[in-house]
Amino acid sequence: MKLLSPAISLLGVISQPILAQFTFTSTVEHNGVPVPQAETDLKPFKPGTLGRIRSRTDDDSGPEIGTTTLRRVKRTNPTANSNNWCGSVQSTTSSNQIKLVHGTFQHPTCTQRPGVTQYPQAAAAWIGIDGDSWTSALLQAGTVCKINNSTGIVENEVWWQWVPNGAYTITNIPVFAGDWFDITINTTSSTAATIKIMSNRGYTYSVNAWQGATLARVDADWVVERPYYGSTLAGFAQFTQVWFQNAYATLTSGTSSLGITGAKQYQIPGGCASAEYDNSKLYAAVAA
Ligand SMILES: *[C@@H]1O[C@H](CO)[C@@H](O)[C@H](O)[C@H]1NC(C)=O
Numbered sequence: 001m002k003l004l005s006p007a008i009s010l011l012g013v014i015s016q017p018i019l020a021q022f023t024f025t026s027t028v029e030h031n032g033v034p035v036p037q038a039e040t041d042l043k044p045f046k047p048g049t050l051g052r053i054r055s056r057t058d059d060d061s062g063p064e065i066g067t068t069t070l071r072r073v074k075r076t077n078p079t080a081n082s083n084n085w086c087g088s089v090q091s092t093t094s095s096n097q098i099k100l101v102h103g104t105f106q107h108p109t110c111t112q113r114p115g116v117t118q119y120p121q122a123a124a125a126w127i128g129i130d131g132d133s134w135t136s137a138l139l140q141a142g143t144v145c146k147i148n149n150s151t152g153i154v155e156n157e158v159w160w161q162w163v164p165n166g167a168y169t170i171t172n173i174p175v176f177a178g179d180w181f182d183i184t185i186n187t188t189s190s191t192a193a194t195i196k197i198m199s200n201r202g203y204t205y206s207v208n209a210w211q212g213a214t215l216a217r218v219d220a221d222w223v224v225e226r227p228y229y230g231s232t233l234a235g236f237a238q239f240t241q242v243w244f245q246n247a248y249a250t251l252t253s254g255t256s257s258l259g260i261t262g263a264k265q266y267q268i269p270g271g272c273a274s275a276e277y278d279n280s281k282l283y284a285a286v287a288a
Pocket residue numbers: 120148149150151
């Protein structure tokens with residue numbers, strides 16, 4: 001039998017001129033047992049940033065990809081094009097802010113997209129708060145696949161980021177194609193939040209962050225992203241359809257919650273299409 005060791009926190013303090021006091025602690029559990037600090041491997045995501053606030057400029061539409069067989073979808077939501085975001089963004093007003101965002105999704109199988117010359121090729125699936133209409137901060141958590149173009153080896157990781165601070169990854173949490181992730185981002189104020197990432201392999205990664213860049217808490221995001229690595233857009237890998245389920249956001253008023261119905265659907269022309277399935281489900285899929 002395994003002995004329970006006391007929960008151990010990792011303390012990360014980042015000194016950046018703009019956000020000198022951004023601070024977080026994090027813990028990892030496996031099947032309810034805390035992973036000792038000495039065995040945890042939390043590190044800054046190289047080269048420092050991963051997710052990005054939605055970009056409006058279209059600097060590479062990429063090659064055309066064969067059509068994907070889609071399940072029944074509603075197409076009543078407003079759509080818009082993006083350079084890097086594919087998925088749903090639901091909005092609220094500053095007088096009734098988002099408290100919490102939740103989503104469940106299956107990390108996709110990623111393969112090299114033929115004809116793409118940018119490396120690495122990557123695709124990131126995440127949920128988050130802000131970064132669309134509110135562009136000075138974004139709090140997000142999810143998974144990413146990255147393909148080494150020499151070896152074809154696909155690396156899969158869990159990560160989170162409070163933009164404009166850099167991203168973090170925890171390599172203790174194994175991520176394989178097809179694994180399920182259940183993620184909750186729960187704000188306690190516009191500058192503090194907890195993040196909980198659970199996987200179907202029994203891992204729970206909990207982050208408690210504060211003094212982050214001020215969120216407006218007006219955008220709830222469920223996105224598959226063509227990520228940036230540093231300041232450069234990665235090549236957009238091919239990925240199996242990502243279905244976000246149990247997608248909802250709760251509001252600070254406590255009286256109602258937001259779902260996918262009526263959310264803006266971002267598309268990446270030549271890269272990815274997204275659509276609502278119902279109020280708690282949406283998909284993002286490789287598309288021409
Ligand atoms: C790809 O893998 C090879 C062999 O392990 C390694 O030498 C190379 O640095 C990797 N490339 C990238 C971009 O990580």
